[in-house]
Amino acid sequence: MQNERGPYLISLQGIGKSFKVARRSAGLRQAAKALFVREHAIVKALDEISFSIHEGEIVGYIGPNGAGKSTTIKVMSGILVPDSGSCSIMGYTPWKDRAAYVKHIGVVFGQRSQLWWDVPVIDSYELLRDIYKIPAETYRANLNMLVDTLGLHNLINTPVRQLSLGQRMRCEIAASLLHSPKILFLDEPTIGLDAVSKIAVRQFIKTINKEKGVTVILTTHDMSDIEALADRILMIGKGALLYDGTLSELRSRFGTHRTITVDFRECLQPVDIPGVILLSWTPERALYSLDTEHVSIASVISQLSELVEIIDVAIETKPIDEIIVQLYKEHQI
Numbered sequence: 528m529q530n531e532r533g534p535y536l537i538s539l540q541g542i543g544k545s546f547k548v549a550r551r552s553a554g555l556r557q558a559a560k561a562l563f564v565r566e567h568a569i570v571k572a573l574d575e576i577s578f579s580i581h582e583g584e585i586v587g588y589i590g591p592n593g594a595g596k597s598t599t600i601k602v603m604s605g606i607l608v609p610d611s612g613s614c615s616i617m618g619y620t621p622w623k624d625r626a627a628y629v630k631h632i633g634v635v636f637g638q639r640s641q642l643w644w645d646v647p648v649i650d651s652y653e654l655l656r657d658i659y660k661i662p663a664e665t666y667r668a669n670l671n672m673l674v675d676t677l678g679l680h681n682l683i684n685t686p687v688r689q690l691s692l693g694q695r696m697r698c699e700i701a702a703s704l705l706h707s708p709k710i711l712f713l714d715e716p717t718i719g720l721d722a723v724s725k726i727a728v729r730q731f732i733k734t735i736n737k738e739k740g741v742t743v744i745l746t747t748h749d750m751s752d753i754e755a756l757a758d759r760i761l762m763i764g765k766g767a768l769l770y771d772g773t774l775s776e777l778r779s780r781f782g783t784h785r786t787i788t789v790d791f792r793e794c795l796q797p798v799d800i801p802g803v804i805l806l807s808w809t810p811e812r813a814l815y816s817l818d819t820e821h822v823s824i825a826s827v828i829s830q831l832s833e834l835v836e837i838i839d840v841a842i843e844t845k846p847i848d849e850i851i852v853q854l855y856k857e858h859q860i
C-alpha cells in the first residue's frame with residue numbers, strides 16, 4: 528500500500544483482537560460455584576483497527592485506560608496474534624516472521640523491564656548483542672552513541688535493581704536500540720519520570736528520529752509527550768480508531784476556545800463584551816473566555832481598548848489535555 532509519499536512502512540488493516548476473561552460475581556456462594564462452573568466474558572480489545580504509517584514519522588498513539596493501545600503495540604511487535612485483519616510492517620507479518628522481523632524493531636514497555644534485574648546493565652546489553660548477533664563494530668558504535676546521548680556513563684556497571692526509574696528507563700531505551708532497528712515502539716516511555724528525565728527521553732527520541740531516521744510509535748497518557756514529539760496522533764477508544772491527524776488539526780477542530788488576560792490602568796467598572804464570558808474582574812486585570820468561532824480576538828481587544836487603557840494582553844489556548852478529554856466525551860468513551 529502507498530499514498531503520494533510513497534509506500535507505507537507500517538500498514539494495519541481491520542485488526543481485531545478479543546480476550547476471553549473469567550468472570551465471577553461477588554459473594555461466597557458465587558466463589559463456591561466458580562470452583563465448578565467457570566463463567567467467561569469476551570473483551571473486544573481491538574475492533575477493526577486500520578492505519579498506515581510512513582518511514583520517519585513519530586506517531587502518538589493515545590486513548591483512555593483499556594482503549595487497546597498496548598494490545599496494538601503487542602500485535603505490531605509480534606507478541607500477540609490478532610483474531611482478524613492483516614498487518615504488514617517492512618514487508619513482514621510480525622507474528623509470522625517474528626525471528627527475522629525483530630531484528631528491525633525495538634520495543635520498550637515502560638512498565639516492564641527487558642533488562643536482567645540482578646546484573647549490571649552492560650551484561651544485559653552483551654546478552655542482547657549475542658541474541659541479535661550484532662556485529663562487534665556496530666555494537667561498539669551504537670553503545671558509545673547511546674551511552675553518550677543518554678548519559679549512561681555511570682549507570683551501565685550498576686545492577687538494574689539499584690537504578691532509579693528514570694535511570695532504568697534510559698537504559699531500557701538504549702537496550703532497544705543496540706541492534707539499529709528501523710522502528711521503535713514505546714509503550715508509555717515517560718511513565719513515572721520526573722521533569723528532567725522526561726525532557727531527556729523526549730530529546731533523545733527526537734534525535735534518533737532525525738539523525739537515524741527511526742520511525743517511532745509511542746503510547747502515552749502525557750499530552751506534553753505528544754506536544755513535544757508527535758507529528759501525528761492516532762486516537763483509539765473502546766478498541767476503535769477515532770482520530771487520525773496532526774495535533775494542529777486537532778487543536779483547530781476542537782480548540783477554538785481561548786482565554787484572554789488583559790491588564791489595564793485602573794478601571795473600577797467591569798466591561799462586558801457581547802458573546803464573551805467575563806471570568807473575573809479586578810480594577811487592573813480582567814479575564815475573558817471566548818470561542819474564536821463566534822468572536823474574534825481582535826474584536827474583543829478593539830472593543831475593550833475603547834473603554835480601558837490596555838497595558839498588556841495574554842492569550843492562552845485550551846490545554847491539549849482538555850481538548851483530549853472533550854474528544855473522549857464526544858465519543859462517549
Ligand SMILES: Nc1ncnc2c1ncn2[C@@H]1O[C@H](COP(=O)(O)OP(=O)(O)OP(=O)(O)O)[C@@H](O)[C@H]1O
Pocket residue numbers: 546547548570571572590591592593594595596597598599
Ligand atoms: N491478556 C489479556 N487478557 C484479558 N484481557 C486483556 C488482556 N490484555 C488486554 N486485555 C483487555 O483488553 C482491553 C485493552 O487493553 P490494553 O492494555 O490494550 O489497553 P491500553 O489502552 O493499553 O490501556 P492503559 O492505558 O490502561 O494501559 C482492556 O479491556 C484489557 O482489560
